Amino acid sequence: MSAVYGIGLSIGGAIGATVGKIFINSQQAGFLLGAVARGVTGILVTLIWPKEASARDILKEHAGVWSVMRSFIPPTRDCRDFCLALVGRLLMMMGYYVTMGMLLYVLESYVRLGKDSAASTLAVISVINMIVAVVASLIAGYISDHFQRRKVMVLICAAVFAVSFVFPFIWAEPWAMIASAAIGGFALGIYNACDGALNIDVLPSKDEAGKDLGFLNLSNTIGQVLGPIVAA
Numbered sequence: 274m275s276a277v278y279g280i281g282l283s284i285g286g287a288i289g290a291t292v293g294k295i296f297i298n299s300q301q302a303g304f305l306l307g308a309v310a311r312g313v314t315g316i317l318v319t320l321i322w323p324k325e326a327s328a329r330d331i332l333k334e335h336a337g338v339w340s341v342m343r344s345f346i347p348p349t350r351d352c353r354d355f356c357l358a359l360v361g362r363l364l365m366m367m368g369y370y371v372t373m374g375m376l377l378y379v380l381e382s383y384v385r386l387g388k389d390s391a392a393s394t395l396a397v398i399s400v401i402n403m404i405v406a407v408v409a410s411l412i413a414g415y416i417s418d419h420f421q422r423r424k425v426m427v428l429i430c431a432a433v434f435a436v437s438f439v440f441p442f443i444w445a446e447p448w449a450m451i452a453s454a455a456i457g458g459f460a461l462g463i464y465n466a467c468d469g470a471l472n473i474d475v476l477p478s479k480d481e482a483g484k485d486l487g488f489l490n491l492s493n494t495i496g497q498v499l500g501p502i503v504a505a
Contacts, residue, residue, distance in 0.1 A: 284403055298388075347488050354475040355485065362472075363492040363499075365431065365464060369457070370500025372438070376450075384445050394447050401451060402458035409462025423471035426463055434460035 289307075296303030348355055372379065376398065380391035417426050437456035440449040472489050476482050 284407065289399075348477045348481070348485055350477065352477040355477050355489075358468075358472055358475045359489055359492045361427065361431075362468060362489060363496045365434070365468075366493050366496025367500045367503065368434065369461065370497050371504045372441075372453075372457075372500075374497070374501035375504040379441075380447075380450065383441070384447060384450060386447065394450065398451055398454040402454045402461070405455050405458035406462035406465065409459045410466040411462075413463040414466035417467045417470060423467050423474060426467040427471060430460045430463040430467070433463070 292303075292306070296306070347359075377391055377395055380386045380394055381388065384391075384394075386394060413426055413430075417423055434457055437453045437460060440453045440456075443449070472486065476485050478485065
């Protein structure tokens with residue numbers, strides 16, 4: 274399931290970048306289309322999402338002020354692996370979005386492409402990144418499930434991702450950015466295939482799994498925000 278989720282992210286990102294290229298000179302229309310797409314997909318997901326079991330027979334607990342406040346406190350006991358996964362996800366996403374979040378500006382300012390050429394190159398990079406990430410997700414997902422080794426796969430992902438930065442660091446050329454995207458896409462595919470399963474494995478409490486997964490997803494979001502800030 275983690276691999277399927279990762280494939281969806283990769284395909285969605287590539288489609289978004291390709292469509293975004295069309296609106297490079299009419300950004301207001303692009304933002305409007307993005308807002309409409311989010312609204313439509315939200316409705317579609319709500320309609321097709323499998324119906325969950327009724328909570329009518331679940332024992333209800335008194336939800337006092339402390340109970341609500343406790344839901345904002347991350348786990349503090351027997352959570353070493355959980356904390357490592359949280360920090361690892363934060364750093365991984367921050368590193369990824371240091372480049373991907375500012376990629377258009379990197380192509381314009383570092384590679385010295387014009388706006389239209391940068392937009393076209395960005396679309397090519399996104400498609401290549403998607404294809405490689407999808408293939409890597411399928412392969413890594415199978416290997417991860419077969420050998421039940423999540424941490425090793427994430428470690429390999431981090432190493433491959435670091436290698437992807439070598440090409441644009443040495444050569445400020447479009448082909449180097451494309452090569453970097455291909456290698457980075459392979460790393461991202463491994464990460465998407467294994468990270469979700471790893472996060473489930475390191476949850477310290479099944480009774481508070483939803484809350485703890487929320488903290489892990491929060492680290493994902495914070496990493497996406499910090500990446501462009503660090504790059505800027």
